[in-house]
Amino acid sequence: MRILHTADLHLRNPKDERFKALECIFDKCSINEEKVDLLTISGDLFDNKENIYNLRVELRNLIEEYGERDSFFKPKFKILIIPGNHDETLYDINDYLGSNVELLCGKNVCSYNTNSLNIIGIPYFKGDFDSIISEIEDAKKSSKVNILLVHCTLGFPEIRREGCGEDREYNYLPISMEQLIYLDYDYVLAGHFHSSYIQKSFQKSQDSKKNWFIYPGSPVKITRNEKGKRRVCLIDTETQFIKPIELDTLYFDTCNINFHPYNMGKGLIELYQFIDKHKQNLELNKAELEISLNGYISIPEKEFKEEVEKITGNIKYKNNVVQVSEILNNSIFIRFKEILDQRDITAEKKEELFNFIMGAF
Template structure:
């Protein structure tokens, strides 16, 4: 039994790259001979977007040789109440239609419920789903909500707020071997606790600039560990360019050299993160002027690119006698030469204190 798992495409009428991502996912499912494609919530960005464009799904799914299960999410939950037809072999999950018996597994789904805004309410729903699990074959839970864990931040999810929050420890005592989830956007994330897997597929296409890096989907072969598959959908890529006061070249020239070394694929929108420090007085450049120049260079290199300018001008400190003495001393502690990273860290500490 092979299952392809994704979520959070947030389809809209004006987002070509998201529809393209859906077609890439369907083709990936075909190439990997999956039995079921599951979309764990927020297939559409809103009910209004769904009403305007859902007929396009019929064409995309019409020749699919697999079954597709669509779980309502917090963005599109009310759309599915109208019972509209989305295509052959496409099943919309509801509270009354949420148990699916497969040859090698049982799938139990929990449709998004906006009234479940606390952990207590969500736990009650999950425990109810557990009463439908099989004792003779693996059980898979489909879920759209917020996993409460210290390594997930609120900005990693589709939006801030309480959307069916649940603690990972709850699943330790339940009879689900796999939890396939949606609502977490940033990246595909696989958590293992004892013999259970909790998998967020992440958005398979960059919805905002928070979703950085190549996008992926989750391929699950029942009885095995989940597998990450890359898809060639649109994504943002963060590329850091660190300026340093020991740089011998103009920061503009350093940026140009970085651009020359890059080969950016057509489906990528680069975000150049410019960090570190430079001597504006030496190059007759203020922070604002340098930022403007880099923005123009980035756009000429790739119209989709952007610059996140975080660098600081040390021109105010460059003529400070204390600063000059510190720079002469930095690099040697107990007469031992520091590496470049050690120098950088010492300078960072000093600069932050001075500024």
């Protein structure tokens, strides 16, 4: 079975970039792309109850449209959804979101089975993970590949508050590595962590098989924390391969350049490389960039602006640079620079001292 895993779309409006991201994911699942059997959405498909009726209708139409398109060529892909901490109240077990949609909700531990897979979903859960852990363990089937869908906060150093968007419940349903090891599911397909794709292995003992925990990250920009191209996770449970797949959806990125008056070219090249990297996505309106130019320059400010805009075109940027040619010709400053150049310290330290003295002048 081929599974495409995502979470945290936070849908708000049937016309916006988040909804388009869903279409992009459906495309990946559909006939021409990854030949997916199952799409898993581990929570926060919807952002809140605003627009929810409209969204549900649009979502159902879209799902049916893809279903019809696929059914002619291959069995249509199934969609499994669990509620997260943002959309826990937005589902009812009797909701109809399309003939191929399975909502895993209504009890603490829900299951969905295929010939080879035993999929267990944990819909939004207020209590402590330990209070349902034995029920989750009991739900495992030794004859099948066991998969856990859960919206949670993994207790790991890189999972920080800002990684979950502007979520006040950033520490929602904490799960530790020890709990994952105890459960020993083959795949834990999680949601709640927005900022990046994270794939971690865990195993019962050194010689036992490797299991995988995956946060796909939001498939579209939600806040300013979703930097870089967005991804989903593709898993083939037969060949056991797992890989992130990049999406052509809206993402965010920042660029902070520190200009140095003796080496203006370096900053301009950095700027050029940043713009060039995002060029294609900018043209498609899929990249939202924040550029900030800082530091000191030796050429007139007007000339600097012209040089910069040859590169940026009509992309917005923040210009915080200061023109310092007068200081560069100051005899005390020249003496300081000579001493600094002779000092046996790292280039970074030199730069730091240079900026410090420049600020003082």
